[in-house]
Amino acid sequence: MxxxxxxxxxxxxxxxxxxxxxxxxxxxxxxxxxxxxxGVLEDIARSSSYSQQLSGPIMVVPYRKVVRIWKTNEKTNKRYQETGEERGHLYFLPERFELDGKVQTELRSRGIYEARLYHADNHISGLFSIPAQLGIKEDFADYQFDQAFLTIGISDIRGIENALKLDLNGQSLDFEPGTQLGWLGEGAHVMLPALDRHKGAELAFAFDLRLQGTGQLQVTPVGKTNKVQLAANWPHPSFIGNYLPAQREVTGTGFTANWQTSFFSTNLEEALTNCLTSDRCDEFKSRSFGVSFIDPVDxxxxxxxxxxxxxxxxxxxxxxxxxxxxxxxxxxxxxxxxxxxxxxxxxxxxxxxxxxxxxxxxxxxxxxxxxxxxxxxxxxxxxxxxxxxxxxxxxxxxxxxxxxxxxxxxxxxxxxxxxxxxxxxxxxxxxxxxxxxxxxxxxxxxxxxxxxxxxx
Structure with a gap:
């Protein structure tokens, strides 16, 4: 060259x-x-509400248990009994959990930037099956129980847009702020009427939850059987979480998606047990699914x-x-x-x-x-x-x-x-x-x- x-x-x-x-x-x-x-989108979410995750409802029964401990006197070598008190909670997950959500999205602008918010009208229903003696196999007389309550975790309570009322076997009850459980985070709870704890009971529940959020909407499938249906006017959904929809339909004007899971696929009882015994609650909260409303490629x-x-x-x-x-x-x-x-x-x-x-x-x-x-x-x-x-x-x-x-x-x-x-x-x-x-x-x-x- x-x-x-x-x-x-x-x-x-x-x-x-x-x-x-x-x-x-x-x-x-x-x-x-x-x-x-x-940063602008973060500011918009900070002034409205962040991504939302629903965890619950879960029925909780606070209890106090008499604990008897046998000890031996070192001098006389005689045994004697001491009593103490143990405090805790009994947790019950629904036999059936259903959520039917209708989602509408809107744009919020700040300068040249836009954030997509959503408003989800959710109807949540299901059934609790409470066993006789609350499933306690020990001496039931050693237990004293406080008033039971129903709790639901909502990751950002600022997005709640309606007054929550629980329909429990036809009786209307008002929700109160807070989950009463530190590990569950933010949310709401409702005190339940007195139950006959010696007999089993079935509690049918339903309530409406209007929720605002940005980015993502996720649901933790807490029931033994779960059915979740979401419909939205967003044509570019990104399905997220551990479980994909069993059926979905995406069109140019929106989407519909249906999830169906069971305890066999979620193993949520074991995840809840690990959360309560070893403070490893991330596993419980991560077993969720949902949809992202963020533009996938901007x-x-x-x-x-x-x-x-x-x-x-x-x-x-x-x-x-x-x-x-x-x-x-x-x-x-x-x-x-x-x-x-x-x-x-x-x-x-x-x-x-x-x-x-x-x-x-x-x-x-x-x-x-x-x-x-x-x-x-x-x-x-x-x-x-x-x-x-x-x-x-x-x-x-x-x-x-x-x-x-x-x-x-x-x-x-x-x-x-x-x-x-x-x-x-x-x-x-x-x-x-x-x-x-x-x-x-x-x-x-x-x-x-x-x-x-x-x-x-």
Whole structure:
């Protein structure tokens, strides 16, 4: 390879490295704007309510138990009995738990940023089956019981939008703030009427809970059998948690989803026991499922993904310039390479700034269209041919179209990118198959003159 070709390739490589500096700066701007947006969304959630998780209802019976301990007098070697008192709670999970939720979403704006809030109208119902003597196998006379209560954990009680009333076997009871259980966190409870603890009982319950939140809505399936149905006007749900819906339907206007679980799949009794005996309550609270109302891919994530392909764009564009040089015996100055590279870098800055105001798809169209027109106009004069300039612009527009396809089809991005690179390599090899690389520098290159009359 002759000296001039080596110098030209070295200059192009150096330009590519230098162009990485503005691209890194633009990537930093993307991250800064994303952090700023996340901070604004956090402020909106702080002033309204955060993500919500429902845990319950659980029936709780406080008790005091007489404890008898036999001890031995060391001096007389006689045994004697001491009595003490043990305090605790008996916990009962529902035999059946059902939740029917209707969710409406809305946007709250602060400046140019928007947060998506939801309002969930939930009807919660089910059945408690209380065994005789509360399931105690020991001497029942050793126990004294305080008033039982029903409790439900709500992760952010600021989102409660209605007065909670419990329908218990046809009797209406008012909820009170607090769960009365430290490990369950925030929520509400309702004191239950006196029960005949010697006999078993079935307690049918129902109540309505209107709940506001941001981001996510999750439910802990506390029943032995659970049926949860959610319907919302959000067309981009992301189902989260340990259990996926048994049935779901997603349309352009919303979704419906149904979950059905049982104690065999949740093993929630063991998780509750571990929580009470070893303070490992994260396992109990993590056995939940629900839906996320956050936009799965926003403009910042798409812009960040787009800039990852910037190096590929610059290399392919410069390769196109280089092909015109060697095939048409044109001399393209490194400054002209640099100006086109800077125009390519500006595409990402335009994309970021426009997408904050008009949405990603339209911002991409305008940014790509502007860059293609600018570079096409410039290349027509650089290559001294409208036909060559239009061909180059068409290829650049095709690259932008392929990039948008890569961003939209994340699951197939690797496949599409691999096929694209292989295809472009094949085109480059076909076009240069008869090229005398040793004779490139010996050919007289046509000088470039910025003469408007030279354009065909």
């Amino acid at each position: 002759n000296r001039s070709l080596t110098l030209k390739l070295g200059a192009i490589a150096l330009l590519i490295l230098l162009l990485m500096i503005p691209l890194l700066l633009i990537n930093g701007i993307i991250n800064d704007r994303q952090r700023l947006r996340d 403009q910042y994530l798409k812009s960040d993904r787009a800039i990852k392909y910037a190096l590929l764009f610059i290399v392919l564009t410069f390769a196109g310039f280089f092909l015109f040089e060697v095939l048409k015996s044109l001399a393209v100055h490194p400054v002209q390479y640099a100006l086109v590279g800077v125009a390519l870098a500006f595409f990402y800055l335009l994309l970021l700034s426009l997408s904050e105001h008009i949405g990603f798809a339209l911002a991409y169209l305008l940014s790509a269209g502007g860059c293609v027109l600018l570079i096409g106009f410039y290349v027509c004069h650089v290559l001294r041919s409208v036909r060559h300039g239009l061909s180059f612009s068409a290829g650049l527009a095709a690259l932008y179209g392929l990039l948008y396809g890569l961003l939209s089809a994340e699951d197939y991005a690797l496949l599409m990118g691999s096929l694209l690179l292989f295809g472009l390599l094949g085109v480059f090899m076909v076009l240069t198959r008869k090229l005398d690389w040793y004779g490139i520098g010996q050919k007289s290159a046509k000088p470039l003159v910025f003469d408007m009359g030279a354009v065909e």
